[in-house]
Amino acid sequence: MINFNISQWRAWAPGLESADDWRAWCQAPVLLPASEASPDVSFLPAMQRRRLSRLARMAFSVGWPLAEGLQDLPLVFVSRHGETPRTLDILSDLANDQPLSPTQFSLSVHNAVIGLWSILRNETSEMTALAAAGDGLEHGMLEAAALLNEGAPAVLLVISEEQPPEAYANWIHDVPFPYALGLLLTPGDEWQLELRTGTVQHTHTQWPHALNLLRTLLTEQGACQHAWKNRVWNWQRKP
C-alpha cells in the first residue's frame, strides 16, 4: 500500500482544456468527436516545438504548468501505446522501401518525450518512461511513490495517449479519444493505493482509467477501483 497527496492536476483532450471544462465532463462524461485539435504549447520556442507530435504536445501542455517554479522535479511519463502515428509512418516507409525519416525515428522511441522535457527545461532529475499494459497509471504511481519515498519533495506523473491510426483499430480499444493527465504528487496520506491480487473478471470500463481517476478526484468520490488481469487496484481518499 502506498500513500501520497495529489497536490495539483491538469488534463487535456480535444475541446476540454480548462478546469471547468473537465468538471463538467466528469459530471456527465461523453465520447468526444474525432478531432485534429492539438493543445497550445506556445510557451515553447517555435524551433523547439515544431517537431512535437500531439502526444508530446499533450504531455507538455499538462506537465509544464504543474512544473512551474519547481526545480529538480522528477518525472514519470506513462503511455501504453506511445507514438503510434509515427510508428505507422515509419513502418509504411519501410514497407515501401523508402528511407526512414531521422526525425520520425528519433522521436518515435518511448523516452523521446522525457528526453525533450529534460532538454527544454534543463531538468536533470530522474525521469522514467513506462508502458505497462492496461494499468500503466498505477505502475506510474508506484514509481512516483518510490521517488517520494527516496526524498523527492514532489514528483510529476504524466499520462498521455494518442488516438491510434485506423490501422491499429482492431487491437487498441482503450483510447476513445486522445487525452493526457498530469498529477503533481507530494508526500502525504490523503490518498492511498492498494493492490490486491486474485482472479477477477476483467470489466471493460468505458473511459480510460486515468480519466476515471480524475472523475473520482473532481466529483469528490471517496474511492475507485481498477482491475487489470489478476491485479485489483483500490484507490481511496482519506475521508
Next chain:
Amino acid sequence: MSNSNSLEHDIKTLIIEALGLEDISVDDINSDQTLFGEGLGLDSVDALELGLAIQKKYGFKIDADAKDTRNHFTNVASLAAFVTAKQAA
C-alpha cells in the same frame, strides 16, 4: 527568375516543408544565410532530415562521410550549386 534562383527557391521550400518550419516563409531565408547552428539555427537532426529530403527530391546519393559534404550544406546557395553539379554529373 533565372534557373539558379528558381532552384534556390525550391530548396528553400524543401527546407521549410521537410523541417516543419511553420513560422518561416521562403522570403525569410537568404541564400547565403548559414543554415546550421548560427543563422537559421538548424541542428544535427535537421541536417540528416534535409540530406534525406534532397536525395529523395533530386534523385542522387549523398555520402555522409565525404569531407566536403559539410561545406555543401553551408547555405542555400552552396546546396543549389551542389545539386546542379550532381545533376550535371
